[in-house]
Amino acid sequence: MALPAGVRRGYALGSVATGTFGTVPGLLLLPYLTDTIGVAAGLAGLLVVLPKAWDVLLNPVAGRLSDRAGVRRPFLLWGGIALAVTFALMFAGPANPVWVVLLFLACATAYAFFQVPYVAMPAEMTDDPAERTRIMTWRVAVLAVAILISGATAPLVVDVAGHAVMGLYVGVLLLAGSLGAYVGTRSAPRVGATVASGTLAAQLRVITEVPDFRRLLTTWVVQALGIGTLLAGTAYVARYVLGDPATSSLLFAAFVGPALLVTPLWARYAARRGKRVGYVVSSLVLVVGALATLSGSLVGLCMAAAVAGIGYAGVQVFPLAMLPDVAAEDARAGGASRAGMFAGIWTAGETLGLALGPGIYAAVLQVGGYRSAGEAQPDGALLAILLGFGAVPAVFVLLSLVGLRGYSLDERSPA
Template sequence: MALSARVRRGYALGSIATGTFGTVPGLLLLPYLTDTLGVAAAAAGLIVFVPKAWDVVLNPVAGRISDRRGARRPFLLRAGVALAVTFALVFSGPAGPPAVAAVWVVVAFLACATAYAFFQVPFNAMPAEITADPAERTRMMSWRVAVIAVAILLSGGTAPLVVTALGHAAMGAYVGVLLLVGTVGAHVATRGVVEEPVAAPVGTLREQLRVVLAVPDFRRLLLAFVVQALGVGILLAGVAYVARYLLADPAAASLLFVAFVGPALLVSPLWERFSARRGKRAGYLASTAVLVVGALALSAAATDLPGLAYAAAGLAGIGYAGTQLSPLAMLPDVAAAATRATGVNRTGVFTGVWTAGETLGLALGPGLYGLVLAVGGYVASVDGGAVQPPGALLAIAVGFSVVPAVLVAASLVPITRYSLDLTGSADVRP
């Protein structure tokens, strides 16, 4: 059925939380560890990764729990409040010694990641259950991607400025407020929606995971999205380093971010129309190709032409908008088709595995970027004033452009094999 504009837009408010949480840690946590707390680059990359790795295990569990509870909406409020509080704690710990500060970050980030799992999984599951119309889901995702863009622009563009002006603790509290606005806003705005009653799955979580992962279209979509999340995670982790060491202007981090995310506000409706005419798979393929070209062009950051770097970020951002819209609209189609085919609602497990994969990709991104820096000989410091050797500067540039481009290009292979757009029903064969 058609949803009201209030529900479509109100549901999208939750993307303030997903966009912010998916952005700020990837943008600021690694440099916070290496350049403020004095943690070695390889160790800092591991610290960023461990809590997200926990989410990879937890997300399917959260999906299973929400499947059994039936209603997804109550999770938005409870987990959302916990998310806001624990995020603020991540950046408000002791300043040293490095080992003590690192332990604080790990523990607080683990708690934050746990809360996020119980918000994001039910949030992602809702579209498959509150409307049976694939076109309606695409309209929902168009709003969602637009709000994600606003959230990323707001959080990614202003959080570094808050750090510069007031420090990391103030930034953590500020971002916590943004998270609270998104989670509580989505909960309030979706009051009264009817979630389609379908039998909940029986059996163990392992059995449900086996069934979900046996759906070929889901596997293809998941693989593509995880690889892209990995590439984008690496790109985001490199922004602060590129701004400081290649563009020689810490404020350039915000400019790069705006150039990357800003186009989504304009092009998301265009990607929606393209997908409506050509199919969601075609939209996903086209936007992925644009993202690859833009990522390769980001190598301009290593030259004396910063304007080209900003233009490349804008081109990559055009592709990024489509690579968010298409898979987010395709996932509920696959889950709903599988529900129709089997008569059992495993939407929570589908979205739990999906968010686990996304979390894994985004978590591995900063960790791999940290390893690239370590290979290049990056020098960590407590004040960010270390002089970097040529190898480290090369690692910063390559990790920011070539590595993400190669990964995103690899994701084209599973996308081409996605069949739901062509057959009208999901491929649910094991």
């Protein structure tokens, strides 16, 4: 069943919130702790990971609650409002690690109740795999814009007006995306089976026994580790390798910008070759781009980031289109919908991967002898900054493809 174009665009607006929250903390929170507050790199990495680890437990609960509620949209509204407010407060309060951790925990909680129902919706909005690909093409295009705008401008706002103003600015972006998705999907249909009964533990057990979901989830989580590590390294490469913190915005634009052009092309590739093949190919393109960042020059880094960005676009489109296929097939075979639970486990894995990424990068810095609070860095730290930004993410993305072997639900979308 094809959806009205307005519903596709309305749904995609939620990516303003997911893209912004998925990007800005990874770019700015670790440097804020190490270089503004003066927390040691290893401890800062732990502080960044802990609130996100909470979501690993919370997201399946949010999924089950949204399943039982029978509606998804109210979660978009109230979760989005809470996310925007708590993010702004995180940087508006005292420059204290305890305050930051507590507010980041609140942000993570609010985000769970927005993101999980949001991710669950495509499996219930249409029963057509081709339409789900079109939905994700719109979503990833808006995601690229959101990542580009938030990732490029948030560091500039910090440089010009400080962290408190940046927090307010990002809070406005989060609120706009949440409200946009809530309003834009008001006419979206809901198709599929009734909600599955049973306890949370029983539903978790059933879902984790779905082979295609296990394979897809494993790949997604390991790739999230690599992407989270890459994002965490952007500010450090700009400051210590290129010598200008402002170049972080340029690197980010080079990474995300190509997605605006190639996302529709990846969708066409899926129509011809299938989603799984497209996922593998785009992942390999991302690996090549990540390895090329070891050049260390501004021009070389920007070119490498552009190649990685082409792969990144596909790495977003394909798995996000494959997940609702898996959930819908499970509902068809079992006669009951568990879309919220699928989304809850999926986003828990994504959250864990993206949260551990900065922690892994911080560990690489620690091994390299990184000095906190903006001091001059030894050669070992400079090497660690580059390796953590390029080689480490490439290894994670390459290893992730092992998990995709045997994935069977690979329907091609008609052009």
